[in-house]
Amino acid sequence: MPLTKPRILTDRMTGAERRFSLRTLVALSSVPLFGVVAAFGLAPDTNTLDITPQTVIEAIALPALASADDTGTFERESVIQSGDTLANALSRLKIDDLEIQRLLATDAVRQLASDIRVGRRIQATTSQDGQLQALQFERSGAPALTILRQGDGFAAEESSELLETRVVMRSGRILSSLYGATDSAGIPDKIANQMAETFSTSLDFREDLRRGDTFSVIYTVDYRNGEPIATGKLLAAEFVNAGKPYRVVLFRDPSGREDYYTPEGESLKKGFLRSPLEFSRVTSSFSNSRKHPIYGFHRAHTGVDFGAPTGTRVKATGDAVVKFAGRRGGYGNLVILRHSNGYETYYAHLSAFASGIRNGIAVSQGQNIAYVGSTGASTGPHLHYEVRVAGNPQNPMAIKLPGAAPLTTAQRAQFLQQTSNWSEKLALLRNTNLAALD
Secondary structure, three states, X not given: OOOHHHHHHHHHHHHHHHHHHHHHHHHHHHHHHHHHXXXXXXXXXXXXXXXXXXXXXXXXXXXXXXXXXXXXXXXXXXXXXXXXXXXXXXXXXXXXXXXXXXXXXXXXXXXXXXXXXXXXXXXXXXXXXOOEEEEEEOOOOOOOEXXXXXXXXXXXXXXXXXXXXXXXXXXXXXXXXXXXXXXXOOOOHHHHHHHHHHHHHOOOOOXXXXXXXXXXXXXXXXXXXXXXXXXXXXXXXXXXXXXXXXXXXXXXXXXXXXXXXXXXXXXXXXXXXXXXOOOOEEEEOOEEEEEOOOOOOEEEEOOEEEEOOOOOEEEOOOOEEEEEXXXXXXXXXXXXXXXXXXXXXXXXXXXXXXXXXXXOOEEOOOOEEEEEEOOOOXXXXXXXXXXXXXXXXXXXXXXXXXXXXXXXXXXXXHHHHHHHXXXXXXXXXXXXXXXXXX
């Protein structure tokens, strides 16, 4: 019996000693870990044994919460969307309906209402109850217009902003399509359209485009306070098609008229564009004998058919006067333009005529005159296009088109002085940017 209690005490001490040993082992094993972590925040040879821990308590004053009675303003922004009216855009800014009516009654806003553009921004400052304090309209090529509250009415003023025009230079390579390549190069569609139209008298982008063709463009972009607000104009461009380079530069004559020329001063503006459509495909060529798809018998096909969706814009291929605009037999809706030197062009199977197109009206090269359709003797939407000289049909794709008048001696000297800078920049792009694409 006397030996029992000591044994029990010994067992208990052994258990405590085990627990103590385990805790000690864990604590000791963690010392190197925490020591390493602490070493990241201390300089070498720093003595931390003499540092006495201190508790610091600091009172921080919190800002007072705004009450419901406080007056404040809200800043909101809206972007003009397709199909928007100015009233719709203003309503998205949480402006009171009565305020919108007052705004639309002012002269400055009423002028803007008829000239709103998709993508333009409108910024509004309103009170908590929706009362308008200020309104700013983004405009192209001009300072933003600010509308400020004055009593029960509004006053307009132009914002004092920094407007500038910058020159941008980019290059690209054709892999599938022109627009695919310009998108990849970060070139705006407006510049791509200008490039396609400018080269249209020398290149047919439906038939001539080749994989691996390269291009360089120099154009302007308008900025407001360092932010781009609008794409400007094409200043110069080069397109290398199947190894052959084509170059254009913009020249403004003393009267202010602008046209595109080769760097040598030859006008790119021909008497006619090669095609009345920007992009399409030839579905039926000029022929002296073709089986008509509807009538079934063979007869001459006196023009070229361009396949395109209904509603595609049709352009005048040259400066002219409208000789006829109406419906005529198998042609369906037809426009006939009378050009100089005995030339006439026919545009048939149209779905509609452009606004203002009627007999006797003068039209300019590239102007929209009608829309592709399938009226008359037609099996699907397309444009039938004819060129006639002295009344005789000619192959539009093969006829030699007349050119524009050359520059005078005085104009040529001014041209070389004005455009030499763009020619040098095109050469720089050709030797640097395009080499980097390989």
